[in-house]
Amino acid sequence: MSYRINEIFYSLQGEGYFTGTPAVFLRMSGCNLKCGFCDTRHEEHTLMSPAQIVEAIGQYPTRHIIITGGEPSLQLDQMLVDLLHDEGWFIQIETNGTNPLPEGIDWVTCSPKQGPGGEIAVRLRNIDELKVVYEGQDVESIANSLPAMHYFLQPCSSPRYDGGSNTAATVSYILANPHWRLSLQTHKLIDIQ
Ligand SMILES: C[S@@+](CC[C@H](N)C(=O)[O-])C[C@H]1O[C@@H](n2cnc3c(N)ncnc32)[C@H](O)[C@@H]1O
Ligand SMILES: Nc1nc2[nH]cc(C(=O)O)c2c(=O)[nH]1
Ligand code: SF4
Numbered sequence: 001m002s003y004r005i006n007e008i009f010y011s012l013q014g015e016g017y018f019t020g021t022p023a024v025f026l027r028m029s030g031c032n033l034k035c036g037f038c039d040t041r042h043e044e045h046t047l048m049s050p051a052q053i054v055e056a057i058g059q060y061p062t063r064h065i066i067i068t069g070g071e072p073s074l075q076l077d078q079m080l081v082d083l084l085h086d087e088g089w090f091i092q093i094e095t096n097g098t099n100p101l102p103e104g105i106d107w108v109t110c111s112p113k114q115g116p117g118g119e120i121a122v123r124l125r126n127i128d129e130l131k132v133v134y135e136g137q138d139v140e141s142i143a144n145s146l147p148a149m150h151y152f153l154q155p156c157s158s159p160r161y162d163g164g165s166n167t168a169a170t171v172s173y174i175l176a177n178p179h180w181r182l183s184l185q186t187h188k189l190i191d192i193q
């Protein structure tokens with residue numbers, strides 16, 4: 001068994017509930033969506049075996065891993081989740097929610113997206129945090145259909161917004177709808193990976 005891995009790096013979780021937490025990022029290659037605003041290049045990959053992944057991530061002084069992509073649910077399987085748990089890892093996943101996940105992932109961050117037909121197709125039930133990239137869409141319908149422990153709105157970073165993101169509009173929306181919390185992409189603010 002091998003996995004298409006785009007990159008492995010050690011940084012601070014920049015977004016959402018665990019913002020500021022040191023973590024190893026395992027970025028898997030490939031995605032089933034093509035979000036116009038996607039800020040990540042994930043097509044390049046190296047094939048890695050489970051043993052190679054465990055060795056590469058094990059060199060860092062934390063056991064919090066963030067499995068992201070691309071869309072990691074296209075590749076992450078029960079075998080890798082169980083192996084990471086055996087090695088003592090706390091597993092967080094960043095997913096668009098379109099695919100079911102293996103069991104036992106410690107923290108599911110779901111960032112639902114519109115598919116090609118405009119529909120939101122989320123197939124997850126146990127979401128710890130919902131993190132919606134705010135573009136002025138009807139985020140209440142999204143939240144109402146997706147039970148989660150925490151609800152974050154994240155400004156959309158894009159050259160089409162003055163200043164590079166729609167942070168002011170996101171803040172105004174949250175002030176008017178205080179069941180949301182703000183998630184900033186703090187790694188971009190302090191220029192780390
Ligand atoms: C690159 S995605 C990979 C994981 C998964 N495919 C997903 O979309 O959740 C990682 C996170 O970055 C967010 N993101 C991607 N592009 C963004 C942008 N331009 N502005 C703000 N957040 C963005 C996504 O919503 C997601 O929460
Ligand atoms: N520092 C940092 N935090 C992140 N949180 C989620 C990220 C992602 O690309 O999934 C990300 C990322 O790319 N960098
Ligand atoms: S689902 Fe995630 S990785 Fe895929 S295109 Fe959208 S933001 Fe990028």
Ligand SMILES: [Mg+2]
Nearest residue numbers: 039040068193
């Ligand atoms: Mg990122």
